[in-house]
Amino acid sequence: MTKNDPMEKINILIVDDRPENIIALEALLDREDVNIISTTLPNEALRLSWEMDISIALVDVQMPEMDGFELVEILKSNPRTKDILIIFVTAISTETKYAVKGLNTGAVDYLYKPLNPFVTSAKVDSFIQFVRNQRDIKKKNEELQAYQKKLIQAKEEAEQGKRIKENFLANMSHEIRTPINGIIGIANLLNSTSLTEEQKEMVNLLEISSNSLLGVINDILDLSKIEAGKFKINRAETDLLKNCNAVVNLLKIHAKEKSLELLTDYDQNIPTLVMADSLRLNQILMNLIGNAIKFTQHGQVALKVEVIDKKGNNVQVKFSVSDTGIGIAKENIEKIFETFEQADEQTTIKFGGTGLGLSIVKNLAKLKGGILEVFSEENKGSTFCFTNWYEVLSNDAQEKPAGQTKLLPFENVSILVAEDNPINAFLIKKILKDWNISFDLVENGREALEQLKEKDYDLVLMDTFMPVMNGLDAIKLIRDGYVSGKEQIPVITFSAAVLEDDKRTAINAGANDVISKPFELDVLHRKITLYAAKN
Template sequence: MLTKLGIKGRVLLLTILPASLMAATLGGYFTWMQLSELQSQLLQRGEMIAQDLAPLAANALGRKDKVLLSRIATQTLEQADVRAVSFLDTDRTVLAHAGPTMISPSPIGSASQLLSSTGTDATRYLLTVFGSQRHLTSPIIPAEADTLLGWVELEISHNGTLLRGYRSLFASLLLILTGLAFTATLAVRMSRTINGPMSQIKQAVSQLKDGNLETRLPPLGSRELDELASGINRMAATLQNAQEELQLSIDQATEDVRQNLETIEIQNIELDLARKEALEASRIKSEFLANMSHEIRTPLNGILGFTHLLQKSELTPRQFDYLGTIEKSADNLLSIINEILDFSKIEAGKLVLDNIPFNLRDLLQDTLTILAPAAHAKQLELVSLVYRDTPLALSGDPLRLRQILTNLVSNAIKFTREGTIVARAMLEDETEEHAQLRISVQDTGIGLSSQDVRALFQAFSQADNSLSRQPGGTGLGLVISKRLIEQMGGEIGVDSTPGEGSEFWISLKLPKAREDKEESLNIPLGGLRAAVLEHHDLARQALEHQLEDCGLQTIVFNNLENLLNGVTAAHETPAAIDLAVLGVTALEISPERLRQHIWDLENLNCKVMVLCPTTEHALFQLAVHDVYTQLQAKPACTRKLQKALSELIAPRAVRTDIGPPLSSRAPRVLCVDDNPANLLLVQTLLEDMGAEVVAVEGGYAAVNAVQQEAFDLVLMDVQMPGMDGRQATEAIRAWEAERNQSSLPIVALTAHAMANEKRSLLQSGMDDYLTKPISERQLAQVVLKWTGLALRNPAPERQNEALEVHVGPLVL
């Protein structure tokens, strides 16, 4: 409580409170003593009056003289504090009485003594009168000395005593209050001598706080307070001097800052102008590179197309090798151009991502399948592990995600001399609508130092420039991957140890898509038992998971002899083994020995699936000689593996009507392109497949041809001088609308169809698009799709080549 009081309140409290307690204690004590003394005196007076009345009334009591007794009682009543007087006969009958009725109770006790009884307002006395007490009025007769003559009863009032006590108490209180008032006056005067100077000190400190450093305190009247005031004055002087010096420094610094700001403002203006010029130059460069897709890819399309046509002709082995070298060089050049164009698209902000459903497992496994030949050429093991809790049906841009994975896996192949490359897909977090995924590519290559990791995602750089010529590449792959992942809302990173390998990882959040139901197979694989042989641990684990996902029960063996013994032991038992899946290489077993083991397994009614590296496919093809054995390349895709195993269990009859039936007439196709080489290529491909082709150069010629002749389909190049493909399409659509004609299918031939360009093409009135370089299979499919007229199927080997050409540009 004292902390809430000021100095004045504390002084008053510490002076008045002890004085009040002391005065109250002493006043109460002395008042009580005085009241006790008055009460004692009253009782003594009552006893004396009673004892004095006994001799006076003894003779009258003896004679029963009531008149005399009444006169004595009346005289006695005139004394102070006497309230009532009674004289009683020996039988206690009243002989004489003066005053009001007695209110105190009658005393009880020995009759020979003075008895008293004290009530609230009075005290009552009772005294016996004997014959011996007549000595005041007549001689004592010895025979009557002990004779009881009567009683004297007296009542003394307390009112007078109480009144005197109240007067004494009032006087005491008056003295106490007078003393307290005097004490309070002294305390107030004393507090002023302290509170006044403290108020001056407080006001001075407040002024100093507000910045009035010229404030000074006068002498305050006491040595201690004067020392405090002197200290505050010295502090104020010191602060005033410091502020003056600081103000001088601030003025000087302000002047310097003003001059620097003027200089910086001039520099900022110059830098802003230079920045704008640099941004404009970068934008022009990026737009120039982004628009170079058609001009660069168009001649490459001609080179690749005519190379494929030449490969179908009769060539010497040396000429065929020359064409293979040309094709490979053109593919590599196309891949490098794609990297530069993608980078320029990202820099120019023109890259738009698709959002379509895709299967994550198929995407990852297909990517490894495409890159398997390069890995197997270096005797590397490629493994894909998709954890079972990972959602497979997702939505996003599968083309760009495949591009990123291709870049990471191809880099791992480039910088790994021996060992294993593992691609993993796992679930980090999941909600009802989204899945947080982590996709990693781990290798056992040369590894990266911390300095290499910091420079890894910079444009036109590689981890080890000394090795850049050996693996090749532009150094843009990881930069493009990082930009793509960031545009998808994810992140990319690397964990690496020099000499032990690297692990590149992607963390990406994608929306879930509706699960695609697998195509029902004629013969279900559920319940069948499969023997598995794979010497590589991770590859064996991945193969087990794939077979179990297909519904098979797996039994793992560590070598081929044990597998053959296990199948033999289970033969003709309820637990017979139906399939044997063998992962082999030429270093582990020769084709001749494998062929003998396959015969042994087939004799036990066990069908065989052989998995081998792509580089040894032709070598092991000799060991697969009938429908009871299939040969697949490593690493196997789950979907293809399931289909192959189903066909192995129940071979389908060979059908001659797999392809669409040939129409009675050939489709008429209008080809439009300003480049004569590309126009001749498309015309030749279509004519070789049986189409009737009309080729024109330019948009104006295309519009005239449509208005004069009837066509089933138009293949329209997009970028052409004069009237480009979009303008020609709009003109054709307007001409059709004027004549209420049905829309003629128009398919765009574009060199590099980004997502935003695809939408622009479709919005201009085109029905579909084909991305250069164009394959025979693509042409046949698009003609069948939009005309319903089938072309002759291209040769199988050309289909495979077309597929390789289609996926080749994705490789970074």
């Protein structure tokens, strides 16, 4: 048996200088669940208490050499024996002063000679039960402490795993998005040159492939942010129908390639402007319509947008994406919303994909406070519906400029660019030249600091990850006055890492703004306009 086994015998020590008294007590206390140890010598009692796990001690008060009070005082002063339950056994006067002295010494009770066998047995029984309860509590506390240690260890391991995952995602994002940025940027530059029709077609295919790969990376990162609880919904003034048309126009090419009709049906009661997170709404519609096109071989895909309810200044809008595709078996409908899952293996083999799209749609719908529904019949088609409430800002029709705004050149703007990737450097140089911006290019943070000593600039464009000295370290040194007089120069970082923590780290290091790679030309133009004008 272990020490804390509830069936373990309880050790009871009897200390009395008269052997006949010991024999009498042993006879009264004899039972299977106790182990009786006895001695007529107080010093021997101290040794036994040290060596054995004594739970209860019945101590005679009057003994030669050392009386019971002195013995108990020694026991109570020692950490190893202080928890022994002491019961004094005495034949002296039952006056209150003696009882008080014994209890003050550390005793829990008194037995008076001649002993009443029933009282003695009952008292010892109650203290044995008390000891067992204490041992149970101690055992439970030890188990709780062990569980607590395991929980702390599991929490630390989970946090370490989370840090490793986030670091991996950040590194993966940077390593993959950096070359994609170069590919997309050069494809854009190629499109602005004189090309044959065949060359234009190849460049378009290059853009489609790059954007497809970028979409997969973004999906993985979005799922990571949702799981980490770092995904935020940012509502702003939004034109719902403009958003829908942008998504449809983007996906029309893919539908046309498959000879599918991509139809739209818009309710006339859709308000012009509402408060919505347009980026996440686009993401939901892109995934739903993109999936519908992917899994439809013949027929059509349709987007229907309708107002289904109205309360005060709020409308409930339902976005329905229907197709005439392969449909989904009833038993697989829940499965398609799981991460990295598709309806079945044959679907993956035939149509490809990561199985991330619908998982992200489900999570986004939940975060936006909306409802996601699916109605499907195998081999006949599917309808996915996203329903959400929106605050109405305006119902008035607005005149909207058609086409993309031309990005005008700058006047008297000088920029320092720190970028080590040759493709990205080529791309940035070409863009800045087209915008009539004078610039100098360096390959790391250390060179950027030295160049700032030599020349004045309106703005610094700084890559985050570079050899010798990374961008963040260089920014900190600039802000700390490493280059006298340049402490307040505006700095925009380029980063292929898109996690919120990475952006926050750049801002905390002293960056004024962060542009994620691959970047939109109008975003870069707008930020240069903003920060170069401030300086």
